[in-house]
Amino acid sequence: MTEFAYRLKSLGTETAFAVSQDAAEFAAQGNKVYPFHLGDLDLPTPPNIMEAAVKALRDGKTGYNPAAGIPQLRDRLAEVAGAERKISLGQDNVVIQPGGKPVISKFIQALMNPGDGVLYPNPGYPIYESQINYHGGQALPYGYIPTAEGFKIDRGQVEDRIDSQTRLFIYNNYQNPIGAESDSGEMEWVAELAQKNKLWVLSDEAYFKIQYSGKPESIASLPGMQERTVILYTFSKTYAMTGWRLGAAIGPADLMKVFAKLNVNDESCTNHFIQHGGIEALTGDQSGAEDLITELKLRRDILAQYLNEIDGISCYIPASTFYLFPEVTELYQQMEAQSYEDFRSSILRETGVSFCTREHFGTPITGEDRKYIRFAYSGIPVPEIKAGMERLKEFWGSLKSVATV
């Protein structure tokens, strides 16, 4: 058997992809599947963006281009992202990436030495934990506390874990998978903590523009924060461009030079004609992005209403992201599930409803006693949401009646 490099032992993955595979296999056997598992969109990229990329392709934008991205896109992004965040940015603060995800590993490679501590959300996007471990960091997960105003960072846990070796704080406001959103007090607390402990902050803003009410805020706009924050920016969700692979790191100019050097080593540059699609996304007609929000909001409202009608489920309704993170402890116990995987797989097989569980978003923290699952509504249209929820209601109803006989 081939012996692979030892460092691969600490590389994690997105285990949610295994859920897709399981759902696809179940569907291939002729079963109906309701796909609530993947954070992808079933809606098309707005046509003006597609046209701009096709035109660029026809115009010969098919060669290598600067490692940091084409200057026009860096300029436009500095302008647009800066205005949205109320910060002043220039071209030197922006380095284009093939998606938002590469910003995570580049942030860690640029700023973390082996053994340094990294605070990161858990449940959270699983690539944080994977990359911290892969690069030899000390993974310091922090959880969230459910409140009437949604999930709030467990500040006590952060304060218990932080020490003189802690160097980075990963912060995902408008959070995947739980939809958590900081109020101003929480964001200011993160900023104070970062400054007091001289931490660099990765502000993962993948869902910054997926807002159903209110205006988004970036931690980079708080006093003293722009110089210690890297923003993960992505076109993926805002413009339904997940498969295009277009994003950016936004941060202090000297650090962005390091990111560009990492680009040279990793992928040379981001796809040329795709970047022209990005310019159109930022500066062209925004009605496609607005329609996306209207559709997602409708889906959120319908899904939340169904979930909250089911006995034994409680679900906070976030004002951003396209995820719901209901608590299902009572049902989990009623089904006598042996594990999260048993719970997920049994429900898929009984109802066709496919979702991820808390376990797909980082190693559960010792002492967690409540059970949660994640529903993504970005990849499933309203009639399917309704049909899937009817199946779930029926199934859970039948469980209840067995329990009470």
Ligand SMILES: Cc1ncc(COP(=O)(O)O)c(C=O)c1O
């Ligand atoms: C919190 C978070 N960060 C980053 C990403 C990566 O996005 P991209 O598709 O731009 O790489 C995702 C994608 O699901 C995400 O949920």
